[in-house]
Amino acid sequence: MADAKVIPFDDDRSRGSAGSRPARRRGTAARSSGEPAAVGEVQALPGRPTAQDDVPVTQEEQPQQQPRNRGLDQRVASGLAFLRRRLTGDYDVDDFGYDEELTDQLLMSLLRPVYEKYFRVEVKGIENIPAEGGALIVANHSGTLPLDGLMMQVAVHDHHPAGRHLRLLAADLVFVLPLVNELARKLGHTLACAEDAERLLGAGELVGVMPEGFKGIGKPFGERYKLQRFGRGGFVSTALRTGTPIVPCSVVGAEEIYPMIGNARTLARLLGIPYFPLTPTFPWLGPLGAVPLPTKWTIQFGEPIPTDGYPPEAADDPMLMFNLTDQVREQIQHTLYKLLVQRRSVFF
Numbered sequence: 001m002a003d004a005k006v007i008p009f010d011d012d013r014s015r016g017s018a019g020s021r022p023a024r025r026r027g028t029a030a031r032s033s034g035e036p037a038a039v040g041e042v043q044a045l046p047g048r049p050t051a052q053d054d055v056p057v058t059q060e061e062q063p064q065q066q067p068r069n070r071g072l073d074q075r076v077a078s079g080l081a082f083l084r085r086r087l088t089g090d091y092d093v094d095d096f097g098y099d100e101e102l103t104d105q106l107l108m109s110l111l112r113p114v115y116e117k118y119f120r121v122e123v124k125g126i127e128n129i130p131a132e133g134g135a136l137i138v139a140n141h142s143g144t145l146p147l148d149g150l151m152m153q154v155a156v157h158d159h160h161p162a163g164r165h166l167r168l169l170a171a172d173l174v175f176v177l178p179l180v181n182e183l184a185r186k187l188g189h190t191l192a193c194a195e196d197a198e199r200l201l202g203a204g205e206l207v208g209v210m211p212e213g214f215k216g217i218g219k220p221f222g223e224r225y226k227l228q229r230f231g232r233g234g235f236v237s238t239a240l241r242t243g244t245p246i247v248p249c250s251v252v253g254a255e256e257i258y259p260m261i262g263n264a265r266t267l268a269r270l271l272g273i274p275y276f277p278l279t280p281t282f283p284w285l286g287p288l289g290a291v292p293l294p295t296k297w298t299i300q301f302g303e304p305i306p307t308d309g310y311p312p313e314a315a316d317d318p319m320l321m322f323n324l325t326d327q328v329r330e331q332i333q334h335t336l337y338k339l340l341v342q343r344r345s346v347f348f
Contacts, residue, residue: 096196097185100165107187108157115154118294119253123155125301128247131162134201135304136239137208138328139249140227140336141216144258144277146170147292148251152208153187155299167200168208169193173273194238201242208249209235211325218263218275224255225340227333233325236307240315240324245304248328250335253297256346258282295346298339302331 082105085091093099115121129135137156142148149168156166169192175181190196192209200207210216211230219228239246262278282289305328314320 096190098188099186119297121297128301134244137247141210141212143254148254197238214274221259233321236321236324243308248302248331252339253295256295257292
């Protein structure tokens with residue numbers, strides 16, 4: 001794909017508003033020639049302002065309107081510039097399909113109200129994510145639908161001092177679903193394979209992975225916050241090969257958005273999906289049952305585990321990979337229990 005020249009987002013300068021005109025006052029108080037008042041005009045008595053007199057504009061109030069208008073003009077101009085670039089194709093997409101401008105200006109704006117108002121996510125330990133260079137964020141997975149990954153992306157994007165972007169490794173099912181495939185690519189998701197992960201980490205990207213996979217996201221409600229098996233430790237091997245730190249991440253609140261009390265396995269096999277969830281509201285209430293419960297979330301990023309001190313051949317050491325995988329898993333599980341003890345309510 002040929003790289004197109006990207007116009008800076010604020011390239012279109014908004015036209016500033018005209019300078020503020022001095023406030024004018026009406027009424028007979030402005031008469032200095034001593035002429036008599038016209039018929040029907042009320043003369044102002046000394047110390048008694050008439051209803052025709054305007055309220056004087058103070059110097060503090062007058063300049064405040066101009067910055068507001070200028071800010072609105074800039075937002076409108078920027079929005080029009082954004083639309084023009086989308087229509088003309090004058091924007092960049094990387095080899096994985098990631099569209100940074102679309103993510104910043106549109107997709108994050110759609111996810112942010114869910115993050116801030118619905119789940120009211122609280123973020124802790126964001127300073128443990130490196131300000132630059134590659135890093136692998138490893139998190140627990142839960143919630144029946146993978147909303148936890150999206151909320152992690154908003155948390156990193158909005159709260160990290162460097163404004164970093166989190167590139168998630170997703171299951172192959174994501175990339176065969178219509179519309180979901182396109183949106184996932186635009187958001188920076190890519191297939192959960194070692195080759196793609198190494199390319200992203202080698203390029204200094206922040207990569208997120210949830211090793212529990214479908215075992216974690218589709219587990220019964222009775223097993224909530226109990227980590228499932230972390231696969232074969234492939235994420236550790238990838239971190240060792242690239243020498244990037246591993247940042248454990250614990251998410252509390254996602255387990256309760258869709259309490260999974262059953263699994264229609266026969267229907268799941270017919271639909272070609274790993275599980276078909278049965279919750280207290282779905283499918284009994286139809287589309288309304290698909291609305292997640294408004295739980296209160298906490299996302300905590302733990303202290304990074306360095307991997308750059310190991311030799312290159314360490315990535316092929318199964319015992320070392322097992323030990324590091326167990327270390328990451330235990331740290332996430334311990335933090336989950338700690339956050340659950342501190343939590344006073346699921347919803348408040």
